[in-house]
Amino acid sequence: MKILARLSTLLTALLLSAAALAATPEDRLAEVYASVEANRLDEALGRIDALLHDYPNFRLAHLVRGDLLLARARPLETFGNVVKTVPQEKIEGLRAEALARLRGKRERPADDDAPRTVLQLNASQKHVLLIDSRRSRLYVFANEDGRARYVADYYVTLGKNGIDKTREGDQKTPVGVYHVTANLPRSKLTDFYGAGAFPINYPNEWDRRRGRNGHGIWLHGVPSDVYSRAPRASDGCIVLANADLQSVAPMLQVGLTPVIIADEIEWSDARSVEAERRSLAAAIEQWRADWQSRDTERYLAHYSKRFSSDKQDYAAWAAHKRGVNAGKRWIEVGVADVAMFRYPREGDFVMVTFEQAYRSDSLKNTMQKRQYWIREDGAWKIVYEGAA
Amino acid sequence: MRLLTTLLAVVLCTTLPARADDLDEASKLLKAGQRDQALERVNRVLAQKKDDPKARFLKGVILTEQGNTKEAIDTFTKLTQDYPNLPEPYNNLAVIYAGQGQYEKARAALEQSIRTHPSYATAYENLGDVYAKLASQAYDKALQLDKSNTGAQNKLSLVRDLVGGPTAVAAVKPEPVKPEPPVAAEKPPVTAAVENPAAQPQNTNTSADVLKAVNAWAQAWSKKDADAYLAFYAKDFKTPGSEAREQWEKTRRERIAAPKSISVAVEQPKVTMQGTDQASVSFRQSYRSDKLKSSSRKTLVMTRAEGRWLIREENSK
Numbered sequence: 001m002k003i004l005a006r007l008s009t010l011l012t013a014l015l016l017s018a019a020a021l022a023a024t025p026e027d028r029l030a031e032v033y034a035s036v037e038a039n040r041l042d043e044a045l046g047r048i049d050a051l052l053h054d055y056p057n058f059r060l061a062h063l064v065r066g067d068l069l070l071a072r073a074r075p076l077e078t079f080g081n082v083v084k085t086v087p088q089e090k091i092e093g094l095r096a097e098a099l100a101r102l103r104g105k106r107e108r109p110a111d112d113d114a115p116r117t118v119l120q121l122n123a124s125q126k127h128v129l130l131i132d133s134r135r136s137r138l139y140v141f142a143n144e145d146g147r148a149r150y151v152a153d154y155y156v157t158l159g160k161n162g163i164d165k166t167r168e169g170d171q172k173t174p175v176g177v178y179h180v181t182a183n184l185p186r187s188k189l190t191d192f193y194g195a196g197a198f199p200i201n202y203p204n205e206w207d208r209r210r211g212r213n214g215h216g217i218w219l220h221g222v223p224s225d226v227y228s229r230a231p232r233a234s235d236g237c238i239v240l241a242n243a244d245l246q247s248v249a250p251m252l253q254v255g256l257t258p259v260i261i262a263d264e265i266e267w268s269d270a271r272s273v274e275a276e277r278r279s280l281a282a283a284i285e286q287w288r289a290d291w292q293s294r295d296t297e298r299y300l301a302h303y304s305k306r307f308s309s310d311k312q313d314y315a316a317w318a319a320h321k322r323g324v325n326a327g328k329r330w331i332e333v334g335v336a337d338v339a340m341f342r343y344p345r346e347g348d349f350v351m352v353t354f355e356q357a358y359r360s361d362s363l364k365n366t367m368q369k370r371q372y373w374i375r376e377d378g379a380w381k382i383v384y385e386g387a388a
Numbered sequence: 389m390r391l392l393t394t395l396l397a398v399v400l401c402t403t404l405p406a407r408a409d410d411l412d413e414a415s416k417l418l419k420a421g422q423r424d425q426a427l428e429r430v431n432r433v434l435a436q437k438k439d440d441p442k443a444r445f446l447k448g449v450i451l452t453e454q455g456n457t458k459e460a461i462d463t464f465t466k467l468t469q470d471y472p473n474l475p476e477p478y479n480n481l482a483v484i485y486a487g488q489g490q491y492e493k494a495r496a497a498l499e500q501s502i503r504t505h506p507s508y509a510t511a512y513e514n515l516g517d518v519y520a521k522l523a524s525q526a527y528d529k530a531l532q533l534d535k536s537n538t539g540a541q542n543k544l545s546l547v548r549d550l551v552g553g554p555t556a557v558a559a560v561k562p563e564p565v566k567p568e569p570p571v572a573a574e575k576p577p578v579t580a581a582v583e584n585p586a587a588q589p590q591n592t593n594t595s596a597d598v599l600k601a602v603n604a605w606a607q608a609w610s611k612k613d614a615d616a617y618l619a620f621y622a623k624d625f626k627t628p629g630s631e632a633r634e635q636w637e638k639t640r641r642e643r644i645a646a647p648k649s650i651s652v653a654v655e656q657p658k659v660t661m662q663g664t665d666q667a668s669v670s671f672r673q674s675y676r677s678d679k680l681k682s683s684s685r686k687t688l689v690m691t692r693a694e695g696r697w698l699i700r701e702e703n704s705k
Contacts, residue, residue: 062529
């Protein structure tokens with residue numbers, strides 16, 4: 001009996017220490033807040049000391065520790081009650097980080113919440129990243145039969161001047177649908193980028209069409225002397241704590257993993273998302289069938305008058321297609337591996353990517369195609385088409 | 389941070405009058421700034437009775453004031469080992485550590501001091517200062533500021549008297565002076581002439597006015613009336629550590645506002661007139677709140693301005 005009891009104590013201790021190991025610094029900070037809320041200030045100080053022992057560069061934790069210590073000397077007037085005269089933006093940055101982390105922890109998506117933007121993932125895309133700028137949060141979703149299943153979320157730093165990048169050097173993070181284009185290991189980077197970097201394809205077709213420029217928007221880590229940075233501190237990049245970047249990195253596939261950056265993630269439910277996916281999938285299927293039928297006018301009816309490709313506007317595109325289709329005796333079009341993402345800030349506007357297998361009596365060609373579909377007067381129309 | 393300077397293990401005092409005289413002498417020499425002579429006296433006492441806690445404590449104080457930090461730490465540390473129930477040696481160790489910028493060590497020593505003597509006001513005050521320092525260091529790390537300010541002047545108080553821990557206090561039959569009942573704020577103050585027959589003859593009316601002011605000050609404090617309390621401080625009041633007046637007032641207001649109730653009594657006051665417009669009043673201040681109970685010696689230097697007696701200096705021992 002005695003031995004059993006000791007064993008169970010040992011096991012409990014092991015489990016507890018394993019739990020402590022698994023808890024992220026953010027979880028542990030949340031526990032500190034919980035102690036403060038319960039007015040157990042000694043426990044709070046003990047927890048923050050332990051956290052800082054493990055993460056000595058966690059500046060926000062130092063700020064909280066300062067408050068917990070100062071509270072023993074005098075009543076606090078504010079969060080981050082720094083007495084000295086210091087640059088206010090530094091304290092504000094930490095306060096904003098505290099708030100963002102707290103909100104991030106408390107406002108976890110519910111089990112049946114589905115991000116409205118992810119209409120469909122293709123079979124190769126194992127994960128999708130969604131960035132909620134207002135919450136300074138990156139959400140990772142796994143691909144479950146084409147739909148998004150929540151996996152994890154992390155605090156992120158975005159551009160100093162916020163989001164919706166338009167110009168080179170505006171220190172903003174773009175808003176839109178992108179994907180990871182490379183994996184730059186730590187060994188090829190300076191310390192500034194921390195544990196690694198994953199560039200994304202800003203500016204994409206839609207950005208370029210709107211005359212947006214700039215380049216070098218990356219997901220990356222932080223320098224070794226900090227644990228994290230303020231919510232608005234980068235030149236436009238998406239910055240994660242090194243440990244968080246390392247957790248996300250194995251899920252990223254170069255050329256595949258979508259990175260969607262929005263003001264806020266719009267949560268919906270699986271059924272509504274599926275309804276929207278079906279309505280667009282039906283339009284795409286009709287477009288495919290009409291193209292194959294060689295009824296060029298019906299095919300062209302799927303294109304908006306505002307359409308343009310990289311080189312042609314609607315009129316030029318229509319003239320070109322009429323010419324090409326007239327010379328064909330038969331056409332076969334296959335559409336596979338479809339991915340669809342609603343585009344942030346654009347209303348009923350969806351970026352669609354798929355593999356297009358085109359065969360005719362004179363040509364055989366398979367390509368990755370990108371289209372942007374918009375709903376005009378209740379009907380889905382194509383406003384952009386090109387190679388992905 | 390206040391360093392505690394007198395270990396008044398009175399029991400020992402009364403049983404060993406000769407030794408007590410030597411120690412008193414040493415204490416006086418120290419106050420007069422004659423540290424070397426003071427050390428000599430204390431060493432003389434220790435030569436006869438090498439374990440005497442009061443003498444060892446005083447030696448620690450003298451060493452501290454001489455800047456002989458290493459030996460001072462050694463002296464106080466050994467006292468804490470031999471007399472773990474005395475709060476003062478811990479307090480003074482903390483003052484020395486804080487002076488070296490070792491705030492975590494200072495904190496540990498002060499917490500120990502309070503553990504031995506939970507109502508030890510000086511240690512609480514010092515601990516408050518140490519926490520403020522530690523907070524400041526934490527903020528510096530949070531904001532990545534350089535540490536140029538660390539080691540700036542400490543407000544911690546070195547205790548000069550070994551008053552004794554709970555055990556000593558329980559055993560104490562107070563000083564030869566007859567214990568006076570606390571002068572409650574409402575009661576007419578006992579005149580200085582009665583209290584201090586040795587003092588030079590002085591204008592009793594004037595010293596009565598001074599005492600009246602001191603009692604009114606204690607009363608305002610007891611009523612938690614911060615405005616009235618602060619009105620007793622002269623414009624040229626020397627704030628502790630030359631803190632900005634505004635900041636000092638703010639801290640005082642916070643300290644007065646914090647407890648639910650406060651009671652301050654002025655006991656055994658002695659007024660010494662220095663001319664007609666200046667006086668110094670020494671007394672035992674008995675402070676009691678819902679959070680803290682303490683008793684300490686205090687001296688107020690009072691000055692007469694526009695017909696009112698106001699506080700120009702406030703010194704606690």
